[in-house]
Amino acid sequence: MRLLLATDAWEPQVNGVVRTLTSLCQELAERGVEVRIVAPKDFRTIPCPTYPEIRLALATAFRVGRVVDEFRPDAIHIATEGPVGIAARKAAMQRGLAFTTSFHTRFPEYLRKRAPVPDAFSYALLRRFHAPASACLVPTDSIRQELETRGFRNLAVWTRGVDRALFKPLPPLDHGLPGPVFLTVSRVAPEKNLEAFLDLDLPGSKIVVGAGPSLGALIERYPKVHFAGLQTGEALARYYSSADVFVFPSRTDTFGIVLIEALACGVPVAAFPVPGPLDVIADTKAGCLSEDLRAACLGALALRREDALERSRAFSWELCADIFLDAATRSARKDTGLRLAG
Template sequence: MRLLIVTDAWYPQVNGVVRTLDTVAREASLQGHTVGFVTPDQFRTLPMPTYPEIRLALFPGRRLARLIASFKPDAIHIATEGPLGWAARRLCLKRGLPFTTAYHTRFPEYVQARFRVPAALTFRLMRRFHAPSRGLMVATRSLFQELAGRGFANLRQWSRGVDLERFTPGPKDILPDLPRPIFTYVGRLAVEKNIDAFLALDLPGSKLVVGDGPEMARLKAAYPQVHFAGARHGDDLTAHFRAGDVFVFPSRTDTFGLVVLEALACGLPVAAYPVPGPADILTPETGALDEDLRSACLRALGLDPAACRAHALSFTWGATAAQFVENIAPFRQDWPAQAVATGRPVAIPHQPGPRQPAAHQPGETA
């Protein structure tokens, strides 16, 4: 099957959305599918206000149509609600092509935090965006129930995975001068991550922050006693996970939290608020959930690292990719190829023939 993913979030961004899409595409390719991408780097862009590292595509409609036509997909997945997402949605509706979408990011809460726009207004826009989707994929059962209660339809669950070969328990000697216990945060330094709620806590030992982002300068000035390690990658990132004794996840707005799985895979118990994401991932043996985050941090110190690693083993990217493929809405058996290649809707055949999977072409992109 030929799967085309349209996303406004892509490299050089480093976030959960990009990592999820990239990893799922590689796993789906291993399962025999051909996956292509339409991403901002294929268009003229401008920087997103307050987030200049995120590039927004300018007037993508015509080029997007050509990219889709050249790829000849069997299914289209619209991953984000940015300019590319809206353009792909508009094109699919115009041509009568079914598509799926995903709720990766809590835009209503993020927009409210950054621009003080009431969340109810943004939720209305999000419902409009996702309403025609044949399947709106969400990462957790809690988010599924929340969105259903807000009037979102056609919901499908789509979990996440962790690279169990990269993120493993190991030596904790990378930061020997930091007093223990070490409470660790890994992720973007941005206002919506609620990092102050962690850094302001009165905790024994040390606090370690790994990552970069627009809040870096402010946080370093406000909390000079915290060790800021900056952005880390590959084995260096794994080593910084391992260095900690407890992983602290202060966000109240993430839809999942891939770093929670990565911490568990490295043997770190997790302290977090009892909100969707952590509440769906963690068990009493692997994490402490509490509205009093300090209490959660101290309780997490007593949890067994081996239990954390064992729990992480149940989250594989292969299963995540298979779930994604199961959720998509293929159309070439019902919608002939000329519907993709032209701007004119095409009548649906009464008795479509069987659809044959496309050959795997490693590394292919739109």
């Protein structure tokens, strides 16, 4: 199979969408799928307003269409609703080609943090974007149910995975900090709700791993918190392994891959009972969910690391690729039917 994957989120960005897509591509390559990535690197770019670390592509349907015509994909997947995704959607529709999409990010809630734009308006735009897709892949059942109430259709749940060769219980780092250690790993941005964690009165120490536009302001505001900056690879896995509790204060993530990375390192989770944590933790003993985040943090201290590790085994990139390929194959069959009918 030849797959064209169009995405506005790609390396060198560091976020859950990129982690998902790069892991997916590795899994697909092992299965003999030839993947052609169309990403911001293929176009001129400009800084994203309020978040200059992210580059917005000056993509056009003409440029993407040339790639489609040259590559002649069996299936097209449009991963994001940004300029690259919009251009790919237009190019596919101009050619009468079927495609799948995915919903990764709650942009309406993110936008509302920065501008007075009603959620209903933003979701209407997203609903229109995804409407022509043969399937829209969503990360959890909670998100599927929520989007269905907003009028989205053709939704399929597409899970996430974890690299168990990297994320596993490792010898802890010696931070020289008093325990217990409460850790969060996140893009440091307004929509991540980090203050809900940083404002908590907790014993021991707090560590924040990650970078983003709010980092400087939070370092100044919370001098007692240890900000470790961006960490990747084994260094990140050792930060996880060094924590007693992983705290996930976000209310707007659609999944939270960091949740299962922490679990795979044997770290219980504390979070709000919202989509993402509700689906990952479910009714297991791998974490505590509460509207009182402090109570969740203290409750998670009493949980067994073995239970966190066991819960992580429910998630794999192999299953993620299985679901994706099923949707892509169905789309390819639909596309073949449309061509024959034409």
